[in-house]
Amino acid sequence: MEDIKKEDKYNRAKERVNDIKKFYTVLMGGIFTIILTAVINYVTNEWRYPWFLWVVLGISIKTIFRAMKLFGYDFFFGKNWEKRKIDELMKDDTKNNRWN
Numbered sequence: 001m002e003d004i005k006k007e008d009k010y011n012r013a014k015e016r017v018n019d020i021k022k023f024y025t026v027l028m029g030g031i032f033t034i035i036l037t038a039v040i041n042y043v044t045n046e047w048r049y050p051w052f053l054w055v056v057l058g059i060s061i062k063t064i065f066r067a068m069k070l071f072g073y074d075f076f077f078g079k080n081w082e083k084r085k086i087d088e089l090m091k092d093d094t095k096n097n098r099w100n
Contacts, residue, residue, distance in 0.1 A: 019070055020070065023066060023067065023070050026063070026066065027063060030059040030062070030063055033055065033059060034052070034055060034056050034059060037052040037055045038052045040052070
């Protein structure tokens, strides 16, 4: 029984490390893409129209959401939101006896 728990913990930790590794790989790819598009933008029109900033915006938004998901920053309806809301409503119910 104890070996199964350790194995489960190991597998979860290994999966988490792989997810973090993927995140940093995608981050490095995004940085490379931004640099490449900036160079292309400069070569083609010498910053008259910096269209590569649209690429920066898209990659930045994607990276922010991926980081929030990976590192657990759910600002809106996160993992604990439902439990906290139920607890809050139950406390309200006992104070005000509303649900009768």
